[in-house]
Amino acid sequence: MRPIFRCAALIAMVAMGKLVVLADEHGPPVKHREMNSITPAAESRAVVITHARLIDGNGGPPIENACVVVSGDKIVFAGAQTEATIPDDAITFDAGGKSLLPGLFDSHFHSRDSADRPIQYELNNGITSFRDPGHPFKFYDWLDRNSLTIPRVFLCGGHLDAVPPAWPKQAVVIESAQHAAAAVDAHVARGASAIKIYMRLPVEHIAAACEAADRHGIPVTAHLELIRADAAINAGVDGIEHVTSFGTALADPKQAGIFEEVVGNDSNARREWRPRLWSNIELENNPRLKPLLDQLLHQGTFVSPTLAIFESRTGQKNATSVTALAFANMLRFTELCHQHGVKIVVGSHTAAPFAEQGKAYLREVELLVEAGMSPLEVITAATKTNSEFFGVQDRLGTIQPGKLADLILVDGFPDKTVQDLDNVSRVMLGGNWVDPQN
Numbered sequence: 001m002r003p004i005f006r007c008a009a010l011i012a013m014v015a016m017g018k019l020v021v022l023a024d025e026h027g028p029p030v031k032h033r034e035m036n037s038i039t040p041a042a043e044s045r046a047v048v049i050t051h052a053r054l055i056d057g058n059g060g061p062p063i064e065n066a067c068v069v070v071s072g073d074k075i076v077f078a079g080a081q082t083e084a085t086i087p088d089d090a091i092t093f094d095a096g097g098k099s100l101l102p103g104l105f106d107s108h109f110h111s112r113d114s115a116d117r118p119i120q121y122e123l124n125n126g127i128t129s130f131r132d133p134g135h136p137f138k139f140y141d142w143l144d145r146n147s148l149t150i151p152r153v154f155l156c157g158g159h160l161d162a163v164p165p166a167w168p169k170q171a172v173v174i175e176s177a178q179h180a181a182a183a184v185d186a187h188v189a190r191g192a193s194a195i196k197i198y199m200r201l202p203v204e205h206i207a208a209a210c211e212a213a214d215r216h217g218i219p220v221t222a223h224l225e226l227i228r229a230d231a232a233i234n235a236g237v238d239g240i241e242h243v244t245s246f247g248t249a250l251a252d253p254k255q256a257g258i259f260e261e262v263v264g265n266d267s268n269a270r271r272e273w274r275p276r277l278w279s280n281i282e283l284e285n286n287p288r289l290k291p292l293l294d295q296l297l298h299q300g301t302f303v304s305p306t307l308a309i310f311e312s313r314t315g316q317k318n319a320t321s322v323t324a325l326a327f328a329n330m331l332r333f334t335e336l337c338h339q340h341g342v343k344i345v346v347g348s349h350t351a352a353p354f355a356e357q358g359k360a361y362l363r364e365v366e367l368l369v370e371a372g373m374s375p376l377e378v379i380t381a382a383t384k385t386n387s388e389f390f391g392v393q394d395r396l397g398t399i400q401p402g403k404l405a406d407l408i409l410v411d412g413f414p415d416k417t418v419q420d421l422d423n424v425s426r427v428m429l430g431g432n433w434v435d436p437q438n
């Protein structure tokens with residue numbers, strides 16, 4: 001990760017002619033803040049969760065018979081029940097038989113202008129923070145004004161693309177390096193906590209966007225395909241959305257060139273040509289693989305594979321031998337990233353072909369386990385690593401004193417059987433219990 005991104009809290013910036021100080025004692029740095037207002041629990045109120053099986057997000061083994069004390073919207077104690085000091089007037093919740101985890105993060109969620117989806121698909125499933133990667137701000141302003149209880153929403157604003165944009169309504173069509181930097185400044189002034197670039201943006205404009213984002217101390221994440229991942233990472237991107245963004249960097253250069261020409265002429269051709277490209281990627285003796293993995297590791301790039309949207313297996317609906325082989329290679333590449341120590345995060349992409357409605361996130365965590373991550377590693381990817389990707393690890397992502405009380409209770413043992421993440425029984429957001437609304 002670039003050092004400037006790490007020390008963002010110390011930076012002051014000029015936005016819209018006014019000096020804006022990013023960090024003060026009143027809250028998190030402006031640039032790493034959710035766009036919506038989460039009502040914090042009253043400061044005088046203490047809630048104690050007892051007898052829980054604590055999975056704190058740091059990746060260590062669960063603590064059996066644990067206790068977490070929440071005061072207002074903050075965690076003040078997390079550890080063994082026997083060591084807890086319980087305030088006299090605390091409201092106690094006995095979590096015997098349940099696992100207690102940090103609220104989950106979804107790094108890739110499109111609400112597509114539905115007010116229900118952030119609640120039904122995300123909050124009710126234990127997702128207390130999500131990033132919508134590339135959506136105009138207007139809808140979320142409206143959602144916040146309606147005072148609905150929704151997860152913490154982190155936004156990128158419209159994604160930065162070039163002519164002809166794949167999604168005209170969600171895109172800002174960039175014409176020059178100066179324009180790329182100005183678009184980043186405008187998005188940040190409007191509340192963006194990350195920048196998303198899309199598949200046609202040329203490398204020089206990616207570099208300009210990254211430089212501007214660095215000045216604001218926020219990350220840039222990318223859906224690539226037409227731009228090679230190694231070049232985009234060299235240009236400064238911090239995150240890669242979709243395993244398919246690595247296709248042209250891994251494929252035989254001649255085949256990558258054909259893909260770039262065909263999809264360059266017609267964005268819609270990517271749906272047919274993506275599996276073609278991936279079915280031909282050789283991962284076992286590939287001279288491009290190790291340098292790419294090394295680059296991801298050394299740059300600290302976050303990878304959000306969104307495997308669930310590409311799932312295809314022999315015998316499944318719409319599967320061909322090409323799509324099934326392509327998906328097997330995507331799973332294998334994700335496994336190789338993980339084995340190499342690359343930072344993997346969890347993104348649902350809202351819907352997936354073999355997930356029930358609202359359960360794409362669950363399908364994604366199952367597939368990450370299939371790709372060789374342990375259930376506990378997937379939980380860490382979903383919480384702590386994602387909070388780092390969002391730049392909010394100072395206040396969210398793990399259960400430790402001083403952090404905000406975004407917590408979930410799960411029936412069962414999700415660190416052993418990741419499917420148990422489907423059994424979220426209670427959700428706490430900012431110290432308040434959110435009743436399941438389904």
Ligand SMILES: [Zn+2]
Nearest residue numbers: 108110133349
């Ligand atoms: Zn997307």
